[in-house]
Amino acid sequence: MSTALALIPVVAQRTVAASPDAAPAERVAGAMRGFAAEIGALSAFRMESCIHCGICAESCHYYIATEDPRYTPIWKIEPFKQAYKRESSAFAPVIRALGLKRAVTAVELQEWQHLLFDSCNLCGRCSLICPMGIDIAALIEQARHAMFDAGLAPPELYEKAVHQAMTGQPEPSSEPYRDQLLAIGRKFGVAIPLDLAQVDVMLCVPRTDIEQYPAAVAALARVMAHLGVSCTFRSDALLAENYGYFAGGKELQKAISRRLIDEAIACGAGTLLVPECGHAYTALRWEAADLYGKKLPFKVLHVTEFLADALRDGTLRLSSAAGETGAVTFHDPCQLVRKGGVRHAPREILKALGVQLNELSNHGDFTFCCGGGGGVIDIPQATPLRYRTMEIKLREIDATGARTFLTSCSDCRRTFDDAKTHFDWQKSPDSLLELVAANLVTVAARP
Ligand code: SF4
Numbered sequence: 001m002s003t004a005l006a007l008i009p010v011v012a013q014r015t016v017a018a019s020p021d022a023a024p025a026e027r028v029a030g031a032m033r034g035f036a037a038e039i040g041a042l043s044a045f046r047m048e049s050c051i052h053c054g055i056c057a058e059s060c061h062y063y064i065a066t067e068d069p070r071y072t073p074i075w076k077i078e079p080f081k082q083a084y085k086r087e088s089s090a091f092a093p094v095i096r097a098l099g100l101k102r103a104v105t106a107v108e109l110q111e112w113q114h115l116l117f118d119s120c121n122l123c124g125r126c127s128l129i130c131p132m133g134i135d136i137a138a139l140i141e142q143a144r145h146a147m148f149d150a151g152l153a154p155p156e157l158y159e160k161a162v163h164q165a166m167t168g169q170p171e172p173s174s175e176p177y178r179d180q181l182l183a184i185g186r187k188f189g190v191a192i193p194l195d196l197a198q199v200d201v202m203l204c205v206p207r208t209d210i211e212q213y214p215a216a217v218a219a220l221a222r223v224m225a226h227l228g229v230s231c232t233f234r235s236d237a238l239l240a241e242n243y244g245y246f247a248g249g250k251e252l253q254k255a256i257s258r259r260l261i262d263e264a265i266a267c268g269a270g271t272l273l274v275p276e277c278g279h280a281y282t283a284l285r286w287e288a289a290d291l292y293g294k295k296l297p298f299k300v301l302h303v304t305e306f307l308a309d310a311l312r313d314g315t316l317r318l319s320s321a322a323g324e325t326g327a328v329t330f331h332d333p334c335q336l337v338r339k340g341g342v343r344h345a346p347r348e349i350l351k352a353l354g355v356q357l358n359e360l361s362n363h364g365d366f367t368f369c370c371g372g373g374g375g376v377i378d379i380p381q382a383t384p385l386r387y388r389t390m391e392i393k394l395r396e397i398d399a400t401g402a403r404t405f406l407t408s409c410s411d412c413r414r415t416f417d418d419a420k421t422h423f424d425w426q427k428s429p430d431s432l433l434e435l436v437a438a439n440l441v442t443v444a445a446r447p
């Protein structure tokens with residue numbers, strides 16, 4: 001049985017439980033069940049540790065842009081804190097008996113959809129700054145799981161997650177992505193390795209690149225061929241994105257990750273290479289093994305890590321791109337730098353490209369999100385607020401005076417390109433990988 005067919009019963013069972021049509025009481029019960037299932041000792045400890053200092057507010061671009069206290073990060077999990085205190089904390093029987101915390105209502109949960117999905121990028125800046133070390137973004141992610149169980153994930157994310165888990169694509173397309181991938185190879189004159197058996201590296205691709213940035217797809221194939229890497233894409237697991245992660249549907253996230261895991265095992269890959277996609281890195285590098293239930297039998301690397309390794313071992317050499325780019329600035333995708341620690345790799349690559357790097361005032365671990373992360377770019381109702389929060393980032397980019405603006409995540413590119421149109425902003429985000437592909441130097445074979 002194909003992977004896709006094997007997944008259908010799992011996905012179908014889950015989607016019935018999480019139907020957006022559920023009655024209000026059922027929604028609350030679903031959310032609380034989901035949250036209770038998520039709460040372990042660590043989460044309880046995190047919620048108990050909050051000293052209400054409010055410092056996390058100043059870290060979040062939603063609060064900074066609006067000064068609305070509803071956007072204080074820790075407030076975003078308030079219904080779930082209430083539920084925890086009332087149902088699971090050490091003093092829960094006393095709290096219930098004395099009526100110190102009332103039960104969460106369906107109306108409150110509905111309102112919280114805006115706070116947990118539309119106004120959080122899961123970027124983790126608040127977690128970095130909290131003096132008590134509370135991983136607020138992880139709590140928000142858990143609260144999203146509970147909202148999914150209540151049928152309260154935004155429909156745009158829910159539908160894409162279900163479709164991707166069932167078919168491998170988040171949406172139908174006029175031409176299957178597999179065919180589009182091969183067409184990109186033909187258009188850019190680069191061979192696309194597909195469905196090969198026994199390779200060292202399995203490749204995948206962001207749908208955003210297939211649809212919007214095909215040159216980045218060609219760049220990936222070109223760089224791999226230049227380095228002589230034995231690699232392949234796999235028709236049954238082409239996409240890096242994971243809409244289950246965005247929607248908070250753990251079973252869907254698992255089913256989507258499982259496609260990539262099964263195909264990487266099937267082609268004997270020692271490395272699964274994550275392309276220029278930030279959240280795919282989190283989903284595969286940090287969360288897939290947990291959902292899979294055991295250690296992954298291969299490494300997961302982001303393409304910038306892979307390229308930095310190749311620079312260090314001398315297999316990759318680059319010519320100077322300085323004349324082409326002028327001074328550059330670089331946007332660190334949150335999921336790579338803050339959650340993944342991929343901080344030095346892009347800077348090593350930029351150094352090898354000989355370009356002048358004008359850092360953003362908040363860069364590296366302290367980078368602000370592009371505004372589109374956490375699935376927000378795919379939620380239409382979140383758009384006006386997203387534009388408000390993005391202004392911080394756009395001002396920072398302009399202040400660097402750099403001529404070229406680079407990043408290493410296609411969804412960040414998409415978010416900035418959208419802003420370009422909305423704000424009539426003059427910059428266009430470029431791909432670091434494409435710059436590498438344009439400046440490859442052949443390394444002479446050793447005698
Ligand atoms: S910074 Fe940490 S301790 Fe302070 S209010 Fe936010 S979550 Fe609570």
Ligand code: SF4
Nearest residue numbers: 060120121123124126
């Ligand atoms: S994860 Fe990011 S967007 Fe979400 S509350 Fe924290 S700082 Fe704000």
